[in-house]
Amino acid sequence: xxxxVQSGAEVKKPGASVKVSCKASGYTFTDYHMxxxxxxxxxxxxxxxxxxxxxGGTKYAQKFQGRVTMTRDTSIGTAYMEVxxxxxxxxxxxxxxxxxxxxxxxxFDFWGQGTLVTASS
Amino acid sequence: QSVLTQPPSASGTPGQRVxxxxxxxxxxxxxxxxxxxxxxxxxxxKLLIYSNNQRPxxxxxxxxxxxxxxxxxxxxxxxxxxxxxxYYCAAWDDSLSGYVFGTGTKxxxx
Numbered sequence: 001x002x003x004x005v006q007s008g009a010e011v012k013k014p015g016a017s018v019k020v021s022c023k024a025s026g027y028t029f030t031d032y033h034m035x036x037x038x039x040x041x042x043x044x045x046x047x048x049x050x051x052x053x054x055x056g057g058t059k060y061a062q063k064f065q066g067r068v069t070m071t072r073d074t075s076i077g078t079a080y081m082e083v084x085x086x087x088x089x090x091x092x093x094x095x096x097x098x099x100x101x102x103x104x105x106x107x108f109d110f111w112g113q114g115t116l117v118t119a120s121s
Numbered sequence: 122q123s124v125l126t127q128p129p130s131a132s133g134t135p136g137q138r139v140x141x142x143x144x145x146x147x148x149x150x151x152x153x154x155x156x157x158x159x160x161x162x163x164x165x166x167k168l169l170i171y172s173n174n175q176r177p178x179x180x181x182x183x184x185x186x187x188x189x190x191x192x193x194x195x196x197x198x199x200x201x202x203x204x205x206x207x208y209y210c211a212a213w214d215d216s217l218s219g220y221v222f223g224t225g226t227k228x229x230x231x
Contacts, residue, residue: 111165
């Protein structure tokens, strides 16, 4: 069965970086794009970007370009999302999500359990 | 600020039909397919409807989606207590070159 298992909660000081992992199992990792979505406390969902695990190619939301880096390690079926220069308003639950068709119109059929990142001094 | 607008809340009694609207523009809903996600309290979102009106395996047929022009709708018929959740529409936006979510609608079962 398809599973996406994310790394544990993180507490970081403003200005630091955080790297969240998402380990995929139950399917061929390189066959599906992986996206990242975040949700601030009590707020809605916000798309951050995606990585093509096969090529390593990335596409970021304009808001996060230059501050977010998505990578992958195909040998262990894991995607990573790093946010640099953290600000307090980056405090959120970060989700990885698999794109069902890896098409131009994404739809996310499997999600990780979420990773709470807290940016606070 | 989201480019897809939903009503903040909707409610109904068990067995009723509830409809949630999602208003966008020509660059998102008008030119791409719409998906709907259900988020139960404290859990990750779940794909409820994809490609405007398709249900993934396991999603009850009480849930249905439709799209017309730059708007989309999610209908829940035969409302049940377990349907109490937040619902989000979403679509690719060609102008932003990114995926956008709606503002979200909290459904309450009275």
